[in-house]
Amino acid sequence: MHMALTADRPLTPEQFRAHFPIFQDKAHLCSCSEGALSDRVIVAMSEFMTSWRVHGAPWHEWMDYVDIARQRFAALIHAEPQDIAVVSCASEAAYHVASTLSYQERNGILTNDLEFPSVAHVWLAQAERGAKVDFVAHREGVITAEDYIAGLRDDQALVSVPLVSYANGLRLPVREIADAAHAKGLRVFVDAYQGAGVMPADVRELDCDYLACGTLKYLLGAPGIAFLYVRPGLALPVDPPLTGWFARREPFAFNPRLLDYAEDARRFQTGTPAIPAAFAGAAGLSLILETDPGQNLEHVLNLGDYLQEEFLSAGVALFSPREHSRRGPQVSVLAQDAEELGAFLAERGVLVSPRGHAIRISLHYYNNLDDARRVVEGVLEYRKGHAL
Numbered sequence: 001m002h003m004a005l006t007a008d009r010p011l012t013p014e015q016f017r018a019h020f021p022i023f024q025d026k027a028h029l030c031s032c033s034e035g036a037l038s039d040r041v042i043v044a045m046s047e048f049m050t051s052w053r054v055h056g057a058p059w060h061e062w063m064d065y066v067d068i069a070r071q072r073f074a075a076l077i078h079a080e081p082q083d084i085a086v087v088s089c090a091s092e093a094a095y096h097v098a099s100t101l102s103y104q105e106r107n108g109i110l111t112n113d114l115e116f117p118s119v120a121h122v123w124l125a126q127a128e129r130g131a132k133v134d135f136v137a138h139r140e141g142v143i144t145a146e147d148y149i150a151g152l153r154d155d156q157a158l159v160s161v162p163l164v165s166y167a168n169g170l171r172l173p174v175r176e177i178a179d180a181a182h183a184k185g186l187r188v189f190v191d192a193y194q195g196a197g198v199m200p201a202d203v204r205e206l207d208c209d210y211l212a213c214g215t216l217k218y219l220l221g222a223p224g225i226a227f228l229y230v231r232p233g234l235a236l237p238v239d240p241p242l243t244g245w246f247a248r249r250e251p252f253a254f255n256p257r258l259l260d261y262a263e264d265a266r267r268f269q270t271g272t273p274a275i276p277a278a279f280a281g282a283a284g285l286s287l288i289l290e291t292d293p294g295q296n297l298e299h300v301l302n303l304g305d306y307l308q309e310e311f312l313s314a315g316v317a318l319f320s321p322r323e324h325s326r327r328g329p330q331v332s333v334l335a336q337d338a339e340e341l342g343a344f345l346a347e348r349g350v351l352v353s354p355r356g357h358a359i360r361i362s363l364h365y366y367n368n369l370d371d372a373r374r375v376v377e378g379v380l381e382y383r384k385g386h387a388l
């Protein structure tokens, strides 16, 4: 298992791609749904199986992997490992944030219509505790900093801003929104799931109070674990109501009468973490840490430029934003029957992610121009026999 926490000499896109066997026959363009499987994750998963087979119950070794995953995620977002809780999914991370606010003097939460639904649902479910949720609307898939800032009020507790929207790859101006929100005394939550791994997600630069991200998409791990970064020193009006032994100061004290909370972000943890996902996540993150986030973003924006130009010049309508400054690692094509178009492309070895009225073509550092050409050809071929 590689232990490097920084990329002194980042991998080239070709070196990176060589770690992913799927590219031998497929154009994997669906990292927004699930990242491609790397040779390192294959090895890590078999290490997990072997350790189980040979040692029976090697909890110490397994928990080390959870910590390695935590450390690597911390390195990626420029945080300290103790400021990161290992949780099961982004919804749980959002729940920890929502459930530890009080909604007394400040009861508002500001989110947006391109937020991942389950995160927005966690905010909505706080209505019972007095929270009032407002949504910033999008205009043809775009939400600007001004749109968000116009929705900020002094009686709000939290603003929720995804780094990139799952719906169409819109990159949001998190820092601008965070500055305005902090000036009004709000806390800032960032769902980095659709960006971290393929673009910078530095909590110092974003200046966010919370950041959530799971490992299964651009971080190239498996489903099962996610991380919640919490700004050090942030006071909690309410102790986490969803808790368990991994949130205790001494998890191995086994005292059922003592409900103490770890002083660091571990206070947001609950029970036994998903160990196989920790192995996979640590391995996926090891590859990501051998790349440079700024270079990754440039790479996917260049491929996105190619896709956008080809589609627009062929008269194909897009849901993703046109401007470089707003586009993330995704170009999405509007389609009347996105599932059917997705299946048509999959039959030709081109894997995209249908969602609602569009197919999401997502780009990672491993994708190349050949993948981009294949998806353009496939979409244009489909259009010969079907309405888009």
Ligand SMILES: Cc1ncc(COP(=O)(O)O)c(C=O)c1O
Pocket: 088, 089, 090, 091, 092, 116, 118, 119, 162, 164, 165, 166, 191, 193, 194, 214, 226
């Ligand atoms: C932006 C974003 N947030 C969160 C999730 C997933 O949330 P959870 O980990 O709760 O399933 C996804 C995709 O599945 C996503 O695209």
